[in-house]
Amino acid sequence: MTPVATPFFFYLLSGLAVLGGVLVITRRNAVHSALALILTLLAVAGLYLMLYAPFVAGVQIIVYAGGIMVVNIERTVKERQFNRIWPVGLAASGALLVLFVSVLVKGKALFPERGLPLPEADNTQKIGEMLYGNYMFAFEIASLLLLVAILGAVIMTKKKI
Amino acid sequence: MLNSLMSYLGSSVTPGEAGNQLWALIYVLIIFTGVSVAVIAMNWLERKALAHFQVRLGPMRVGPHGLLQPIADAVKLLLKEDIIPSEADKFVFWIAPLIGLLASFTVYTVVPFGPSQAVSDMNIGILFMLGVSSLGVLGIVMAGWASNSHYPLIGALRSSAQMVSYEVAMGLAVVSAILMTSLNQTGTGTLSMIGIVQAQQEQHVWFLFKFFPLGAIAFVIFAIAMVAETNRAPFDLAEAESELTAGFHTEYSGLRWSLFMLAEYAAMIAVSSIAVALWLGGWMRPFSHWLSGGAWDFVFSLFPGLTFLGLAAIAIRGTIRMPKHSLFRIQTIGLGAFAAVLSGIGLLLLGIAVGARAGDHVALARSADALNNVYWFVMKIAVFMYMFIWYRATWPRYRFDQLMSVGWKVMLPISLGVLIVTAIVGVIVG
Numbered sequence: 388m389t390p391v392a393t394p395f396f397f398y399l400l401s402g403l404a405v406l407g408g409v410l411v412i413t414r415r416n417a418v419h420s421a422l423a424l425i426l427t428l429l430a431v432a433g434l435y436l437m438l439y440a441p442f443v444a445g446v447q448i449i450v451y452a453g454g455i456m457v458v459n460i461e462r463t464v465k466e467r468q469f470n471r472i473w474p475v476g477l478a479a480s481g482a483l484l485v486l487f488v489s490v491l492v493k494g495k496a497l498f499p500e501r502g503l504p505l506p507e508a509d510n511t512q513k514i515g516e517m518l519y520g521n522y523m524f525a526f527e528i529a530s531l532l533l534l535v536a537i538l539g540a541v542i543m544t545k546k547k548i
Numbered sequence: 549m550l551n552s553l554m555s556y557l558g559s560s561v562t563p564g565e566a567g568n569q570l571w572a573l574i575y576v577l578i579i580f581t582g583v584s585v586a587v588i589a590m591n592w593l594e595r596k597a598l599a600h601f602q603v604r605l606g607p608m609r610v611g612p613h614g615l616l617q618p619i620a621d622a623v624k625l626l627l628k629e630d631i632i633p634s635e636a637d638k639f640v641f642w643i644a645p646l647i648g649l650l651a652s653f654t655v656y657t658v659v660p661f662g663p664s665q666a667v668s669d670m671n672i673g674i675l676f677m678l679g680v681s682s683l684g685v686l687g688i689v690m691a692g693w694a695s696n697s698h699y700p701l702i703g704a705l706r707s708s709a710q711m712v713s714y715e716v717a718m719g720l721a722v723v724s725a726i727l728m729t730s731l732n733q734t735g736t737g738t739l740s741m742i743g744i745v746q747a748q749q750e751q752h753v754w755f756l757f758k759f760f761p762l763g764a765i766a767f768v769i770f771a772i773a774m775v776a777e778t779n780r781a782p783f784d785l786a787e788a789e790s791e792l793t794a795g796f797h798t799e800y801s802g803l804r805w806s807l808f809m810l811a812e813y814a815a816m817i818a819v820s821s822i823a824v825a826l827w828l829g830g831w832m833r834p835f836s837h838w839l840s841g842g843a844w845d846f847v848f849s850l851f852p853g854l855t856f857l858g859l860a861a862i863a864i865r866g867t868i869r870m871p872k873h874s875l876f877r878i879q880t881i882g883l884g885a886f887a888a889v890l891s892g893i894g895l896l897l898l899g900i901a902v903g904a905r906a907g908d909h910v911a912l913a914r915s916a917d918a919l920n921n922v923y924w925f926v927m928k929i930a931v932f933m934y935m936f937i938w939y940r941a942t943w944p945r946y947r948f949d950q951l952m953s954v955g956w957k958v959m960l961p962i963s964l965g966v967l968i969v970t971a972i973v974g975v976i977v978g
Contacts, residue, residue, distance in 0.1 A: 418640070418693055419640070442739075453683055454712060457682075457686065458712060
């Protein structure tokens with residue numbers, strides 16, 4: 388079976404992701420930006436597939452493109468307004484830029500010479516074993532954090548602050 | 549090209565797994581045609597069955613018993629003027645039905661009509677199905693927003709809120725079925741659609757009856773959430789005609805509107821196939837463990853042919869009872885020809901089943917096997933499709949707050965409880 392992970396698909400998907408990202412910030416219409424963001428998220432899901440991580444790709448589609456974006460669009464459709472958060476955005480993108488540049492500069496030392504053997508057929512099972520075996524404690528802490536966030540959201544909507 | 553076509557024959561994996569693009573394309577075309585024909589048939593059946601539920605006759609004029617009504621409808625929709633409101637967001641308005649259609653047809657790549665009768669078998673099959681079918685709501689939201697009109701907008705908002713709420717209960721019900729696939733020697737389950745059905749085959753039980761009543765409760769939760777996901781009555785608040793004229797597709801007409809309808813019915817078949825694969829044993833025939841053995845296999849392999857012969861008998865009865873007036877001559881001939889075609893298909897299928905039993909011809913036996921798998925899968929889906937019509941005829945529409953409280957306060961806790969109890973029982977028993 389020939390691999391589908393050819394460079395062509397990598398450039399296509401990353402091109403789509405970048406195009407979507409640019410459209411997100413250039414479109415004046417909030418709903419158009421949201422749709423462009425969905426394009427980016429789906430392209431990133433495709434990139435995960437190319438990295439032989441089908442489970443992460445599936446979760447990306449179901450959680451981000453499916454769930455979060457629907458909520459997001461609903462909110463933009465209802466309110467039709469943008470908050471101006473320039474400083475935060477600049478700080479975040481600056482930090483990301485520093486990260487990328489540092490990886491580019493000393494990437495050789497950070498990553499192994501050759502790609503690791505990738506378990507494609509039982510990728511999901513391996514993730515399950517890792518989450519519920521080796522990294523159980525970290526996983527439980529993360530889920531507790533999410534639970535607190537959910538409770539906080541419920542309380543904030545129920546109570547007039 | 550011929551070589552690659554022939555090389556796949558006789559293999560026992562899906563074309564996706566065998567890496568055979570040509571056969572994958574053929575499978576895609578077959579499934580696309582099959583689903584489209586099923587949607588047309590469903591259109592007729594729904595109008596007819598709803599009419600009989602309400603003690604009416606339903607379509608009777610176009611063809612015998614209105615059999616040609618869907619074709620007439622399709623021609624009407626194609627010829628209708630295609631209107632885009634002048635204040636609408638043109639691009640989004642144009643692309644919204646396509647997104648809905650794309651989402652509901654893409655999921656068919658992993659629907660397991662048989663152990664090798666699927667386009668492809670993914671490691672993340674069920675996750676892929678749930679994820680892509682949840683993208684369908686984007687089409688609805690975009691349509692509602694792009695129409696730039698109040699009713700569609702309200703319909704779209706209702707639909708998205710409803711889908712987000714019911715997806716949670718649906719996902720938890722699915723997880724409790726997937727937990728059951730891990731009750732084997734290795735202790736690891738699977739997310740692949742074919743793998744899930746094979747797990748039921750190995751455990752000799754449909755997950756509907758596993759850990760009774762746990763599997764049944766999860767199934768009922770899924771069956772309810774699936775109606776809500778597809779925006780069908782009694783959860784059709786997104787297109788509540790008494791409140792919102794037609795909901796999110798109020799401003800759509802002609803071909804675009806028919807694309808929405810096609811997407812809705814295709815999504816109904818897709819979610820039904822999830823329920824069939826997860827709880828009703830997929831392509832397995834009924835009682836495959838109790839009534840096992842070659843003789844019973846043969847008896848059950850006669851069913852496809854007998855079904856078509858039964859349909860032919862109904863058509864022949866209709867032909868005989870047709871009024872003997874000269875104006876009805878064409879209709880009588882047409883229905884007679886339809887009966888002849890149906891009985892021809894029935895006899896062909898019976899011939900394949902009998903031939904596979906009598907001789908030891910490998911190709912014949914394999915095609916009889918494939919036929920049985922697809923037949924039982926499709927019949928189980930057909931039951932669900934009839935249930936969809938039945939729900940619509942029986943139950944009044946939910947009010948929006950009732951819908952939300954059922955989703956969050958009843959279905960979510962029950963599905964969470966079923967998941968936990970299933971996990972505990974699984975640990976104790978398995």
